Amino acid sequence: MQNERKGMEMDFIDRAIQNGLHISGKTELDSQTWEEFEKKSAGKKVLLFGAGACADFYFMRYKEKAVLNGVIDNDCKKHGFYADDFISEAFYIKDRRIKITGSSFLGQYHAGEAVVLISSTKFYKEISEQLESLGILDYFVLLIMEANERKSKGWPYLESADDSLKKTIFAEECCRRHPVEKKKVFFRAYGDYTDHGKYITEALVKIRKDLDIVWALDDMTTEVPEGVRKVNKGNWKKFIYEMETAGMWVLDLAVPSYVVKREGQIYLQTKHWASITLKKFYLDASTFEEVPELVENWKRDGKMIDHVITGSDFDEESCRRGFGFQGEVLPCGSPRSDAMFHEEENRKKVYGHYKIDGKIKTLLYAPTYRFDKKKGKSFHSAKEVELDFGQIKKALEERFLGEWNILLRLHPSVAQACKNMEKPDFVIDVSDYKDSQELASAADIMISDFSSIMFEPAFVKKPVFLFATDIQDYIANEYDLLIKYEELPFAAAESNEELAWNIRNFNKEAYVEQVGQFLEGYGVHEDGHASERVAEYISKTIGE
The missing domain is CATH 3.40.50.720 (NAD(P)-binding Rossmann-like Domain)
Structure with a gap:
């Protein structure tokens, strides 16, 4: 046998x-x-x-x-x-x-x-x-x-073909049997219905009712706008069929290796960060060299991308290196960052979801993941939360007055680490909330470490503080940085005492001026209308 x-x-x-x-x-x-x-x-x-x-x-x-x-x-x-x-x-x-x-x-x-x-x-x-x-x-x-x-x-009834080969064969079959549908737009994001794709979709449905907009999701109960169709990511045949027959792809991940890009299809890469990012990524990152299959995957992807949506000259330069992309960028801005310009609406949504009293002020603490030292750099782990919640709450109340809650948001890849964590009553776990931009928009202040979400509240001049006890170790062993940490326009601390001091001594006028100069220097000019510009491009490209 x-x-x-x-x-x-x-x-x-x-x-x-x-x-x-x-x-x-x-x-x-x-x-x-x-x-x-x-x-x-x-x-x-x-x-x-x-x-x-x-x-x-x-x-x-x-x-x-x-x-x-x-x-x-x-x-x-x-x-x-x-x-x-x-x-x-x-x-x-x-x-x-x-x-x-x-x-x-x-x-x-x-x-x-x-x-x-x-x-x-x-x-x-x-x-x-x-x-x-x-x-x-x-x-x-x-x-x-x-x-x-x-x-x-004495042997399996059906010989199980390699999954990738099986999917490739089906993708080729779709190409033979089904035409590309010009008015079908296929979306896929790192999360479910979230990030840039979400905001582009919501702008697109306002101006076009005749498009077949398809979202690939893990959770089919996710709410999407009326008229948007959902396809289960786990149903590989439907996933491939919808992707192979769509006239346009809007993605923030690489195209799966088994999917064939057909003549007439247009691929927009949105990436899953805003108009400025702190860390090198993909083909520009030394960490990728350790995983050859990822390098090849992104090299293949860079050749397929028709346009990358960017929000600054800095963004364009880093995307050309990271994606290995030589085509035309769409300098429309950062669609997901449009949320920053709708604070009142997002505050009602987030506060309502977590039943937070409207009089309470909120701090969003959003640290990123670390590489898993045992499994390697293809795996993520959650760094121990070292923020002294009580000390920081006291500093916030002394400097900014009022009552404060802290919203704890771990990176989606390690969000489960929050489940068994002991937290004071004023700390709310928001790691399972699907839209991090709504959280950043709703909160009054943000604290992060190396996550590029730090830049988005700064687009509307909200206070941002940095807290990381492992700055040197992170720079040496995690990611190469595109911007020197000490050149960021945010006060950085390596201890809770230093962070509390930075909060108590926050100078709003100096901060606003410093952030403005920083964003101007990197060519970032977010205005809350990026998603509309991308939607207009999609509509014009598809035509009537």
Whole structure:
């Protein structure tokens, strides 16, 4: 058996079998076969229980012959969406538009009318008990049937192709079968519906109602403007289809290696920072040299990009180096930074979300991640929060008066580190809030360390302070800086005592003058209308 399987990729069924998940301990379950399932389901309704990745296997096995009369899932976030929103292999199946429901859907069937196929490899025991409690005994477990199939044949029923190759083949198939749709605009961001893409979208829907705007999301319950379609990032077939058929891409990440850029498609790279950034990035960063595949990926991307959206001469120069980009930039400004010019609106939104009294002032503390010293520079870790919340709150109240809350915002890649952190009542964890620009706009003051979000409150002259106990170590071992730390227009501290002193001795007039000179020197002129300019460009380029 080992020789027969040599060279085959291990798939999720193999991994589940390797971990012993295919053994239920119930004789009648452990002997189930696909032949028995086909015989039992003939002439009956087939209901799929589980809309996760494992459901793909049912459609991979039966392809267009797959029968599907209902999809059930215990995850309420999937309810109301369609089968092909989450199940990649349902893409070409005629019944893919069946809506996903909860287990109450089973109540409409009498005994013997339907057969349930459980697709979950981890929770099929719990699901089988759930079905039995509802009086449903005709159910089959996909994992067990496939394990028995492979055991009888001595090798996997389906040879699992390398994921990247499989996706490349499908992308090429999309290119052959489906034309580019000029009025389709595809958005993808580092987070979900956030960053520059969010603000461009909201400006675009105001001036064009005839465009097919598609957002790739992890969380399909994310609210988007009316008329914007959502595609699940995890559903790779729909993701590739939407991207390959879109006339324009608006991205802040690299194009996946398996996606083909077609003639007539336009690629706008927004990046996920503002008009000025502190750290070198991508091809300009020495840290990238340690990961050759990332270097090649961004070199490929730089050749595909048609335009980079920039907000200053400094921004253009750093983007040309970082992206390896030689094309035309769009000097429209920083769309996401438009939020800074809508403080009252964003304050109501953020304060309402966290139920903060409108009379309370807020400090946003937004430190960035550090590289994981054990795993390497491709992995992020959260630095221990060393801010003395009590001491800093006292300094804020002495200098700026009033009552203060501190909003703690860790970088999205390490946000989970906040969950078990002990914090005083006046410290609010906002790490799970999707739009960091709304937070920066709502807060009265910001403290950061090396995150480039530090510049955005400064666009509207809000006070910004820097606090990092590892300045020299960071510069030596983390990122190369584009701007010398000591040349930033913000008071920097390496201890809580120094930070508290900087806050107490803050001089607003001197700060405003210093920030103004700094931004002028780097050619930054944000005015709150960048997203409108990008939207106008997109509209004009697409045409009527």
